Amino acid sequence: MADFLGSVWWMIVSLGVLVTFHEFGHYWVARRCGVKVLRFSVGFGKPLWSRRNRNGTEFAIAAIPLGGYVKMLDEREVEVPAGERAVAFNNKTVWQRIAIVAAGPIANLILCIALLWAMFVIGRQDYSATIGRTTGMAAQAGFVAGDRVLAVEDRSVDTWAEASMAFTAAAMDRQDAHVRVRDALDNERTRVLPLSQLPAGFDERQVPVQAGFIWQFWLQPARVDSVSAGSAAANLLQPGDLILAVDGQRVDSADQVTPLIQQLGERGGPGMIEVERGGDRLALELTPQAGQGPDGKPRWLIGVGFATGQMPAYDARQQYGVLAALPAAVRETGKLASDSLGMMRRMLTGAASVKNISGPITIARVANASAERGVDWFLYFLALLSLSLCIINLLPIPVLDGGHLLYYLIELVKGSPLSERAMAAGQYIGLALLAGLMGLAFYNDILSLVPR
Structure with missing residues (x-):
C-alpha cells in the first residue's frame, strides 16, 4: 500500500512540475507576442484553486492532475469583441503562432538540461560497468x-x-558490437561481441544477460545468513560464514552455491566446503541431503540461506563543478534524445518491440523508485521525462504541438x-492516433503487472 501511495504521489509531483513548465513556455511567449491568455490550468476538470491576475488571466489547479493547458483568446472558439481582435491568437502572424506553440516543448528541453545540470552538480551515484562473471557468447568473445x-x-x-543500453541498441539493429574494456591489469583491449547472433525474438530488456554478462554489483557474497536445524549444514556452518569453495570449486557469489551443491549431491558422498570465519579459513566435510526446492522439484540441499536484496555500495559517481556541469548536461541531453529517437525509429521499422511503450502506471512506479x-x-x-514530453509533443500528430506546427508550416x-x-x-x-497510442501504453502497463 505504501508503494502504491508513493507511486501516485511522485507521479503527481512529476507531472505537475513538467506540465507547469511546458504550459508556462506557451504562456510566456504568448504574452510576449501580445496574445490575451484566458486561463493557465495545471490539471483538467473542475478547478480546486484559482486566481486571476491584472491581465485577466485565470491561474488554476484542477482536479485531474494528468496534464494541463493554456487557453488563449481565439476567434475560432469564441466571439471576440472588435476591440480585442488584435490580441486574439488566430490574428497573430504565422511566425508568432509557431513561436507560441513551439515554446512548450522548448521549455521542457530547457528544463531537462537544467535538471541534469543540478544532478551533475550534486553528483549521481551508480554502479560501474564492471563485469563480475561471463558465460556463453561473452565468454567466447574473450x-x-x-x-x-x-x-x-x-x-x-x-x-x-x-553499457546495457548500448548493447541493447546494437542487438536490436542486429549488429556486432566493438567493445573497449580495461582489464584487471589496467590494460585496454577491444573485443567484439557478436550480438547479431542472438536468436530471433530475444528479450530486449535482458540483452546483457542473454549475451552472457553478469555485472559485478549483481553478485552477492556467499555469506551464510541462516542455517536450518537438522540440515546437512547444522553444527558445521554458522551465520556469518563466507563460503569460498565447494568441493574444490571457487565460489565468488551466492548464486554459484546452489549449482555446485547439485553437482556435489549428484556425485555422491561427502565434499569439502571451505569457509572464512572470523578471519580464519576452514575446510568442513559435508554431505548434501535429498529434498525439494521452492518449486517442488527434487533438489540436493545443505540447509543454508543467504541474505538477499542488500545492494553493494556504489562504485561510480558522475559529478562536475558548477560550470563544467552545463556542457555535461547538454551532452547528456543529446545522448538521451538520440536514444529516444533511435528507439522510436526502431519501433516504426519493426526492429524494436512496441512493448517498449509505457504509460502512467510505469511512470508512477519508476517515479517512486527514483525518489527512493x-x-x-x-x-x-x-x-528524462521532460525530454520525452518534449519529443512526444513535437510529433506531427494533430492535437499535439507538433501537429499545429505542421499546419503552420x-x-x-x-x-x-x-x-x-x-x-x-x-x-x-x-485523436484516433493518440487514443491508440495511449491504449497500447495502458496495455503494456497492465501486462507488466501480471505475474509470469
Whole structure:
C-alpha cells in the first residue's frame, strides 16, 4: 500500500512540475507576442484553486492532475469583441503562432538540461560497468571477470546502465558490437561481441544477460545468513560464514552455491566446503541431503540461506563543478534524445518491440523508485521525462504541438491557412492516433503487472 501511495504521489509531483513548465513556455511567449491568455490550468476538470491576475488571466489547479493547458483568446472558439481582435491568437502572424506553440516543448528541453545540470552538480551515484562473471557468447568473445567496459562502438560509457543500453541498441539493429574494456591489469583491449547472433525474438530488456554478462554489483557474497536445524549444514556452518569453495570449486557469489551443491549431491558422498570465519579459513566435510526446492522439484540441499536484496555500495559517481556541469548536461541531453529517437525509429521499422511503450502506471512506479534512490536519481528521472514530453509533443500528430506546427508550416508554403474542414479532419485523425497510442501504453502497463 505504501508503494502504491508513493507511486501516485511522485507521479503527481512529476507531472505537475513538467506540465507547469511546458504550459508556462506557451504562456510566456504568448504574452510576449501580445496574445490575451484566458486561463493557465495545471490539471483538467473542475478547478480546486484559482486566481486571476491584472491581465485577466485565470491561474488554476484542477482536479485531474494528468496534464494541463493554456487557453488563449481565439476567434475560432469564441466571439471576440472588435476591440480585442488584435490580441486574439488566430490574428497573430504565422511566425508568432509557431513561436507560441513551439515554446512548450522548448521549455521542457530547457528544463531537462537544467535538471541534469543540478544532478551533475550534486553528483549521481551508480554502479560501474564492471563485469563480475561471463558465460556463453561473452565468454567466447574473450570477456572475463574484472573487465570494465569503457566504450561500445564510438560511445563512451561510465555506468552499467549506459553499457546495457548500448548493447541493447546494437542487438536490436542486429549488429556486432566493438567493445573497449580495461582489464584487471589496467590494460585496454577491444573485443567484439557478436550480438547479431542472438536468436530471433530475444528479450530486449535482458540483452546483457542473454549475451552472457553478469555485472559485478549483481553478485552477492556467499555469506551464510541462516542455517536450518537438522540440515546437512547444522553444527558445521554458522551465520556469518563466507563460503569460498565447494568441493574444490571457487565460489565468488551466492548464486554459484546452489549449482555446485547439485553437482556435489549428484556425485555422491561427502565434499569439502571451505569457509572464512572470523578471519580464519576452514575446510568442513559435508554431505548434501535429498529434498525439494521452492518449486517442488527434487533438489540436493545443505540447509543454508543467504541474505538477499542488500545492494553493494556504489562504485561510480558522475559529478562536475558548477560550470563544467552545463556542457555535461547538454551532452547528456543529446545522448538521451538520440536514444529516444533511435528507439522510436526502431519501433516504426519493426526492429524494436512496441512493448517498449509505457504509460502512467510505469511512470508512477519508476517515479517512486527514483525518489527512493535519492535526489540525484529523481532529478535524472524528471529530466528524462521532460525530454520525452518534449519529443512526444513535437510529433506531427494533430492535437499535439507538433501537429499545429505542421499546419503552420503548410500555411507558410501555400500562403494561406488550412481550411477549417481540413484541420477538423486532422484533429479526428490525431485523436484516433493518440487514443491508440495511449491504449497500447495502458496495455503494456497492465501486462507488466501480471505475474509470469
